[in-house]
Amino acid sequence: xxxxxxxxxxxxxxxxxxxxxxxxxxxxxxxxxxxxxxxxxxxxxxxxxxxxxxxxxxxxxxxxxxxxxxxxxxxxxxxxxxxxxxxxxxxxxxxxxxxxxxxxxxxxxxxxxxxxxxxxxxxxxxxxxxxxxxxxxxxxxxxxxxxxxxxxxxxxxxxxxxxxxxxxxxxxxxxxxxxxxxxxxxxxxxxxxxxxxxxxxxxxxxxxxxxxxxxxxxxxxxxxxxxxxxxxxxxxxxxxxxxxxxxxxxxxxxxxxxxxxxxxxxxxxxxxxxxxxxxxxxxxxxxxxxxxxxxxxxxxxxxxxxxxxxxxxxxxxxxx
Amino acid sequence: xxxxxxxxxxxxxxxxxxxxxxxxxxxxxxxxxxxxxxxxxxxxxxxxxxxxxxxxxxxxxxxxxxxxxxxxxxxxxxxxxxxxxxxxxxxxxxxxxxxxxxxxxxxxxxxxxxxxxxxxxxxxxxxxxxxxxxxxxxxxxxxxxxxxxxxxxxxxxxxxxxxxxxxxxxxxxxxxxxxxxxxxxxxxxxxxxxxxxxxxxxxxxxxxxxxxxxxxxxxxxxxxxxxxxxxxxxxxxxxxxxxxxxxxxxxxxxxxxxxxxxxxxxxxxxxxxxxxxxxxxxxxxxxxxxxxxxxxxxxxxxxxxxxxxxxxxxxxxxxxxxxxxxxxxxxxxxxxxxxxxxxxxxxxxxxxxxxxxxxxxxxxxxxxxxxxxxxxxxxxxxxxxxxxxxxxxxxxxxxxxxxxxxxxxxxxxxxxxxxxxxxxxxxxxxxxxxxxxxxxxxxxxxxxxxxxxxxxxxxxxxxxxxxxxxxxxxxxxxxxxxxxxxxxxxxxxxx
Numbered sequence: 001x002x003x004x005x006x007x008x009x010x011x012x013x014x015x016x017x018x019x020x021x022x023x024x025x026x027x028x029x030x031x032x033x034x035x036x037x038x039x040x041x042x043x044x045x046x047x048x049x050x051x052x053x054x055x056x057x058x059x060x061x062x063x064x065x066x067x068x069x070x071x072x073x074x075x076x077x078x079x080x081x082x083x084x085x086x087x088x089x090x091x092x093x094x095x096x097x098x099x100x101x102x103x104x105x106x107x108x109x110x111x112x113x114x115x116x117x118x119x120x121x122x123x124x125x126x127x128x129x130x131x132x133x134x135x136x137x138x139x140x141x142x143x144x145x146x147x148x149x150x151x152x153x154x155x156x157x158x159x160x161x162x163x164x165x166x167x168x169x170x171x172x173x174x175x176x177x178x179x180x181x182x183x184x185x186x187x188x189x190x191x192x193x194x195x196x197x198x199x200x201x202x203x204x205x206x207x208x209x210x211x212x213x214x215x216x217x218x219x220x221x222x223x224x225x226x227x228x229x230x231x232x233x234x235x236x237x238x239x240x241x242x243x244x245x246x247x248x249x250x251x252x253x254x255x256x257x258x259x260x261x262x263x264x265x266x267x268x269x270x271x272x273x274x275x276x277x278x279x280x281x282x283x284x285x286x287x288x289x290x291x292x293x294x295x296x297x298x299x300x301x302x303x304x305x306x307x308x309x310x311x312x313x314x315x316x317x318x319x320x
Numbered sequence: 321x322x323x324x325x326x327x328x329x330x331x332x333x334x335x336x337x338x339x340x341x342x343x344x345x346x347x348x349x350x351x352x353x354x355x356x357x358x359x360x361x362x363x364x365x366x367x368x369x370x371x372x373x374x375x376x377x378x379x380x381x382x383x384x385x386x387x388x389x390x391x392x393x394x395x396x397x398x399x400x401x402x403x404x405x406x407x408x409x410x411x412x413x414x415x416x417x418x419x420x421x422x423x424x425x426x427x428x429x430x431x432x433x434x435x436x437x438x439x440x441x442x443x444x445x446x447x448x449x450x451x452x453x454x455x456x457x458x459x460x461x462x463x464x465x466x467x468x469x470x471x472x473x474x475x476x477x478x479x480x481x482x483x484x485x486x487x488x489x490x491x492x493x494x495x496x497x498x499x500x501x502x503x504x505x506x507x508x509x510x511x512x513x514x515x516x517x518x519x520x521x522x523x524x525x526x527x528x529x530x531x532x533x534x535x536x537x538x539x540x541x542x543x544x545x546x547x548x549x550x551x552x553x554x555x556x557x558x559x560x561x562x563x564x565x566x567x568x569x570x571x572x573x574x575x576x577x578x579x580x581x582x583x584x585x586x587x588x589x590x591x592x593x594x595x596x597x598x599x600x601x602x603x604x605x606x607x608x609x610x611x612x613x614x615x616x617x618x619x620x621x622x623x624x625x626x627x628x629x630x631x632x633x634x635x636x637x638x639x640x641x642x643x644x645x646x647x648x649x650x651x652x653x654x655x656x657x658x659x660x661x662x663x664x665x666x667x668x669x670x671x672x673x674x675x676x677x678x679x680x681x682x683x684x685x686x687x688x689x690x691x692x693x694x695x696x697x698x699x700x701x702x703x704x705x706x707x708x709x710x711x712x713x714x715x716x717x718x719x720x721x722x723x724x725x726x727x728x729x730x731x732x733x734x735x736x737x738x739x740x741x742x743x744x745x746x747x748x749x750x751x752x753x754x755x756x757x758x759x760x761x762x763x764x765x766x767x768x769x770x771x772x773x774x775x776x777x778x779x780x781x782x783x784x785x786x787x788x789x790x791x792x793x794x795x796x797x798x799x800x801x802x803x804x805x806x807x808x809x810x811x812x813x814x815x
Contacts, residue, residue, distance in 0.1 A: 018704035020735045020743070026706065059777065062615060101619035123630050127706045130750040131743075270798050313737050 009111040010148040013047050013140065017124055021315065023164040023185050023228075025133025028121045030152070032137065033109040034144040036170045038203040039191070041234045041284055043271045046108045047140040052092035053108040055277050056083045061104035067096035087279070114148070118155045125161065134162025134184070143171030143179055153182035166230075168202075169209035176212045185226045186216050192238050193246040201237050213255075220258040228261040233298060235267055235287055241301045248305025259311065264302060266290050266316030289319040338475040339465045340378035341395040348394050359397060366401035370409055379466040381423070382414035382444040387462070391420045399423075399430050399439065406434040412466030414444035415752055428748060429741035435731070435763030440466065440724075442759075443752040447472045449718040454661060456568055470665045470693075470722035470758050471572065476550045478568035479560050479656075482721075486574040486666065487526060489581045489645065490677045490690075492518035494607075497588075497681075501601045508593040511600070512585070512644075520648045523573075523660065530571055531655045538562035569656035572721040575645055576666045576673065579627050579691035582638035583682035583700070587624040589637070607679040610686045622683025628696025630707035635714050642694075642715055664694035664715065664723030688779065694723040699782030705729075705747075713754035724758040725751065730795075731763055772796055 011033040016022075019029045034050030035042075042048065046055065061082060068076045068083070075089035076096060083105070096105045121135045128134045135156050142149050142165060149165075156163045164185040169176075180186065190213075192198040192206075199205045220227040231247060233239040238247075244264075251259055267290055275282035295318050303309035351357045370376070380398050384390040402409050413427040427439055444464070451461040451474060460474045467473050473480040496515035505511050538559040547553040547560040551567070558565035591597045598617065611618040627634045642664060649660040679686045682697065691697040694712065701708040705727065712725055734740045748759055772781035776796040 016704070018706040020733065020738075026746075062619070064616060101616050101623065103623065123710060124706045126754065127750055130753070131746050273798075315736055317732065 007114060007147060007151055009113045010117065010145055010152070011050060011052060011109045012112045012117070013044070013109045015117075015120060018127070019136065022136040022138060022166060023134070023187060025131035025162075026124065026127045027133045027136050027164070028124055029136040029138050029166075030117060030121065032139045032142045032145050032149070035139055035141040035168070036144060036204065037141065037168050039168075040201055041232065041237065041267070043232075043268070044140070045271070045274050045278055045280055045282075049109070050140075050144060051109070052094060052111070053087070053090060054085065054092075054094055054097055054105055055108055056085060057104050057106060057277070058082045059104075060102045062102045064101065066099045066101070067105045070095045070099040085279075114151055114155060117152060118159065121156065121161065122159055125159075128161060132162075134164065136164040136166055136187070138166035141168050141170060143167055143175055146171070146175035146179060149179045150182065153179065157182055169212045170204050171208070171212065173208065173211055173215065177215060180216065180219060180225065183225050185228065186220070187228050187230055188213060188216060190229050190231055190247050190250070191234075192243060193250050194243075197243075201234075217255050217258045226260050227255070227258055228263060229255070229259050230263045230265060231302075232265045233267050233290060233295065235284070235290065239267065239290065239294070239298060241298065244298055244301045245305040248302050248307075252305065252307040256307075259306075259308075262302065262306060262312045264295070264299060264312065264314050266295050266314065266318050268316060289317060292318045292320050294318075337376055337378050337467070339380065339382060339390075339463070340398055341380045341392055342390060345392050345394050359393075362394075363397050363401050363404070366398055367404040370402055370405050377410045377412070377467050379412045379414055379442075380439075381416075381419055381427075382464070383416055383418075383448070383462060385462050389416070389418045389420055391423050396423055396426060399427055402438060403430050403433070406436070407438075408436065409438040410469075411439040412442050413439045414442050414447065414466060415748065416444040425741055425745050428744040429739075431761055432734075432740035432744045432763075435761075437760045437762050440758060440760060441748045442466050442472075443717075443757050446717050446752075446755070446757040447722075450721060451478075453718060454568075454570055454659075454721075460567070470663070470724045472722065474568060477552075477566060478570065479550075479566045480568075480570050480572055480721075481530070482572045482663070483574065485526060485530065485571070486576050487519075487522060487645065487649070487662075488673065488677065489519065489575060489577045489641075490680060492522050493581050493584060493680075494678070497600060497604050497607075501604050505600070508585075508589045511588065511593075512640075515585075516644050516648070519645060520651075523645075523648045523652055526573065527652045527654060527660065530660075534563065534655055538565075563656040569654070569658035570661055570721075571654055571658060572661045572663045573649055574666045575642075575662050575664055577677075577680075577690050578638060578642055578645070578664060578694055579697050580680050580682050580684060582641045583624075583626050583634065583697060584680045585641065586627075586634045586637045587621045587683070588681055590624050591620060603681050607681055610679045618683050618685075620683075621681055624683075626682070626696065626700040628701030628708045628711045629703045630710040635711045638694075638711075639714055642720070646719060661721040663721040664717075666690075666693050692726055695726045697779075699779035702782075709747075709751055709754065709756065713751065713756045715755075717755055717757040722757055724760050725756055726760050726762075728762045769795060 012030060013033045014031040016029045019027045022029045031047060033047055035048050038048065065078060068078060072093065072095065073089045073091050075086045077084045094107050097107045137149060137153060153163050162184050163182060164187055165179065165183045166187040168189045192201060195206045216227055219225050229251060238244065251262060267287070269284055269287050272282060272285045275285065295314055299312060299314045303312045306312060348362060352359065380395040382390050402411055415424060431439060431441070447464045447466070448461050451464050452458065456474055456478070460477050463475050464472050465475050468482060471480060471482045493515060495518045496511060499514050500511045505514065538561045541561065542559040543561055544559065550560050553560050553565050556565055560566050588600070588603060592600050592603060597620065606614045606617055625631050625634050627638045642662070646662040649662045652660050654660065674689050675686050694715065696708060709725065715723065717723055734743055744761065751759060772795055781796050
């Protein structure tokens with residue numbers, strides 16, 4: 001109990017109930033803030049920081065300016081474009097969120113304690129049992145809050161709930177190992193197989209990721225957990241026959257017989273508004289959906305390269 | 321079949337068309353055995369009946385007198401006949417734990433394929449238990465049939481007066497707030513007691529109104545064909561609408577505005593009596609003037625936790641409000657001998673009654689519609705379908721005369737590689753296990769998405785969820801360019 005008493009609250013940026021796309025069945029996905037990677041295409045830019053913040057939803061704003069009045073750091077001002085956030089001054093106290101009557105100021109990252117979160121995910125137990133679902137811990141990178149991840153997943157197991165971990169694999173290997181002890185299904189991202197390209201695109205090389213993946217493969221081979229590989233299809237980065245063939249070849253040679261599913265996920269530009277709202281440039285802002293033909297060709301490459309066509313699935317909306 | 325067509329045109333109210341598969345199975349088997357027709361012909365004729373007369377309230381499935389699965393070969397043929405046509409229909413499939421799994425999965429497949437709410441999925445055991453609780457004997461209660469939007473009756477023995485009345489719960493609440501201000505009520509319990517008294521007053525007025533119509537009903541609005549189809553009407557020489565004609569006369573009351581009243585009470589409890597941010601007099605003034613000049617105050621009331629999010633506070637309040645209404649209605653008897661039953665449903669009043677009734681302390685403007693039946697107010701259930709279903713099923717529907725659960729889903733909600741029928745079936749089974757009584761499932765129309773793009777601020781569009789890639793998103797908060805792409809992408813005719 002002493003360990004739990006001193007356990008810091010988690011920083012959570014979203015909780016998604018009734019999720020049908022983060023593992024089998026109906027799931028509650030808990031998204032933890034903070035990520036060591038900076039993937040250029042990141043779909044959740046608000047999840048990168050491991051500190052709380054705020055963002056402004058202009059359509060909800062009624063112009064009462066109560067947010068500006070309560071900000072102790074003078075981080076907020078207003079212009080003809082609406083509320084302006086000076087992120088260098090924002091201390092993340094979220095007083096402006098509490099003061100906003102219109103839900104225009106919203107938190108990025110909320111502190112939640114272990115008991116609250118476990119109670120939250122337990123509410124849908126009947127749906128997990130009916131559908132073969134459970135709880136998925138995602139991010140950000142959930143291993144960036146390792147103490148909490150271990151306790152949370154342990155708590156899920158104590159309650160008999162199936163656990164999945166959605167990870168990029170970039171985490172200190174001892175932390176990763178402690179967390180995997182409580183995982184039934186690992187959703188592991190493989191974005192690229194070339195170390196230099198991976199470093200260029202995400203900010204980190206493959207050494208740690210591959211070490212963690214080998215560890216995961218060992219556990220999967222021993223039947224301790226299941227392993228799914230996930231690959232986002234990013235135009236100009238890895239949505240390319242050669243790159244995909246290399247990933248497939250890696251899966252065939254290094255992970256033979258231990259991967260239950262390989263999911264390809266079509267690129268989606270709908271997060272561009274998140275970048276606008278955060279005032280961050282995004283190189284993919286003008287791209288559209290990928291075409292059905294393009295993704296079908298990539299699917300065929302992946303199926304042939306990994307040697308087990310039936311385990312490859314294509315997810316996400318495409319242009320017909 | 322011909323007789324059904326005839327009856328369908330003449331029949332008026334107070335009853336449905338019964339359990340289609342039970343009524344026709346004897347004829348079907350004899351004609352098949354005698355070589356008078358084939359099952360293909362039977363399917364074709366039923367499909368033509370549906371095509372011609374559309375929305376018959378026919379029920380299939382359910383249990384037999386012995387409590388066993390009553391599904392037969394015609395149950396499936398009836399669904400196949402609908403499957404040939406698609407479109408609007410009011411078929412109801414009555415589920416129970418022992419129902420033929422292949423048949424129920426097929427029903428879910430048909431529902432998922434057409435995506436327009438047909439067949440309606442209903443929990444037979446909740447219907448039967450509700451009838452038993454209303455005083456129907458065990459000898460007859462097993463033969464209950466889904467028979468209207470969310471109505472049900474015991475075939476041939478019950479005259480269920482429905483739809484032709486409504487208890488508009490907003491008005492007792494408005495009177496209660498007025499009285500509580502005048503009397504200087506100091507706590508929430510005081511307000512609730514007054515609300516209870518005012519609701520009883522409204523229920524009594526409704527009883528008096530119904531009693532006066534029942535004095536005349538059989539003379540001005542007899543239902544002759546229905547009477548011929550019912551037990552004891554000929555023996556007793558009375559039309560089925562007359563007192564003393566049929567075994568069971570029950571009056572089911574559409575209760576309008578339960579979620580709005582409950583959310584209003586919860587907001588008042590929190591902001592007036594607990595946090596003391598406002599006085600009740602200020603609330604009365606603000607809603608009386610449709611929140612004129614009180615936008616900040618309105619937002620505060622709107623931002624209090626709401627029903628439909630699996631939160632204990634607001635969910636407990638709605639159960640309490642519904643039970644209060646139910647208790648009063650059940651305490652009253654009409655002059656046909658039956659009692660009043662609360663129905664957590666409204667078939668259209670919620671869309672047009674709003675402006676006539678004024679603003680409400682849940683943060684609702686007068687111009688906004690009311691919540692649909694017992695479903696959460698538009699845009700206020702923000703934690704996903706399972707959370708809403710959990711909230712909804714905290715009500716014990718065996719004590720009420722129905723309450724349908726409305727779902728609008730985007731096709732992309734269904735993940736690739738999983739049969740849509742299986743997901744629908746899993747949802748339905750779990751919903752019924754939680755105690756739910758009826759599911760109306762829609763897969764959303766493109767026109768609605770287009771309108772949502774034009775007017776994204778409207779609350780009725782807030783709940784539309786679409787699956788994007790690895791995550792789901794509310795349609796209205798998505799990037800406009802993406803919305804356009806999405807609409808182009810969605811292939812509705814293929815559903």
